[in-house]
Amino acid sequence: MAYLFDTPEQRQRMLAAIGAASVDELFQQIPVSLQLGRELALPGAVSELELEQDLQRRLGQAGGGGVCFLGGGVYDHYIPAVVDELTSRGEFYTAYTPYQAEASQGTLQAFYEYQTLISQLSGMEVSNASLYEGGTAVSEAVFMAMRVNGRDGRVVVAGSLHPEYRQVLRTYFSRLGTEIVEVPAVDGVVSVESCRAALTAETTAVVLQQPNFFGCLEDIGGLTAAAHAAGALAILAFDPISPGLLKRPGDYGVDIAVAEGQPLGTPLQFGGPLLGVFTCRSEYVRKMPGRLIGRTVDRRGRECFVLNLQAREQHIRRDKATSNICTNQGLLALRATVFLSVVGPRGLRQMAELSHAKARYAAERLTSLPGVVLKFERAFFREFVLETPRPATEVLRLLSDRGFNVGPELSRFGGSLGAGLERCFLVALTEKRTRAEIDALVSALGDVLGS
């Protein structure tokens, strides 16, 4: 981004340096007949996002083939151009963690900064250098809980947890004796009472999601307290944009917090690659999977970065390692690092607030159509379940024909989300969607349902 800009102060300084009082005085030597005599007819300054949207509109590629209202785990959030610029540098782009990791101080520093930013974002004490994606991060969190409390009889999983995360968990546990018990979501959320009823003295952990798969807000505080009362750990899959508006996982007192980190600077690209965010309380750090970068000083007292607690990893601990994962999702963790450092806490808050406000506007407008309702009348963040009179697969196909990518439909996940959801689908909003796009979606849906 080679934008050259100046402020009035900078202009004054430049004028002072060359001894001119004003720009007009500077141009005095140009004959009046050659001077324009008015401002250039240029539009006002626009933000990077506005510029990008304007260019896409002019090129006729709104969001690359359709306007994106897709939810269900990955989201079309704004990515500052500097993310691509920095992460595509050769030093980072092709670098795999060297086998002598400390030889690559730049890589280690980047992941140390990633860990610091993720700890601040999540409110948790420790972050690892990342795992592959949200679903495996959930499974790794459950294995970690088993190492922490030595219980392996049962895992209690919220029925509002992403159905694909649950599927990954079942795959991981398919040859183990541990029982996976799902607490069904009723009216969009899991109740503390039903969670408590599923807990036993052999339950290692409760797995929750905030906002949950339906976009609804759960009583994470109450559910965490129920888990702790039974001696189980609380594991939370959180949305990494949500701390801009909602409580951080650490504020709820959960023990392990994981996330799908895609919204932090990684574009939507046919479902992947993704980024597994993994954090925990510091007392459990030795049970944590994945790589951990630490900062120290070398023998001359200079700051340097090292791989910490490697003795837990599989190249040393073999079958007793904390995980079979001995690497991290380097490039996407780097994208998240650049993204978070550029966006900052204020930017994140703005993204979260805009996404929420636009989601509320969209929900209000969409439900003004006859027969269209919110499936769950609950607080949501940037995503909600819409129910219409027609089968969801049909509605989404017709919307796609009209240039709107919406969904996924809940029936895609079989019965794992509950019964009677054939006419339901997810709608997600991010700061990138404009009022015009939302209004156009509303009229397209009206059109689809009326036809």
Place this chain on the structure above:
Amino acid sequence: MDPETLRFAKTHEWVSVTGDVATVGITDFAVRLLTDIVYLSLPKVGKVYRPGQAMGEVESVKAVSDIYAPVAGEVLEVNGGLPDQLQLLSESPFERAWIVKLRMSDAGDLQQLLSRAQYLQHCGE
């Protein structure tokens, strides 16, 4: 404690027996091989172990090793101060660096353990 009076497991734990209580630690040989020990985790009081079951972990800069129960029994007491004074493991391996006291459920387990001389021979092999 005179190491000659102790019993040893091939997995480098020592055992000192008083009545039905077995005091367990790790040997000077094990500590020397591990080099710089940075972390020790202890079992919970009340937990019951079979011989050969992992009770805790000792971590050095090079490796993490399990501490195995040399005899079957219930954990009566653990040396709670030890994780904060890891130097004791090399300074006083057979005395102040005891790790756990077990109430033995089967004194016959002791028959499986080695004498000091047998243990040292095992280490030399």
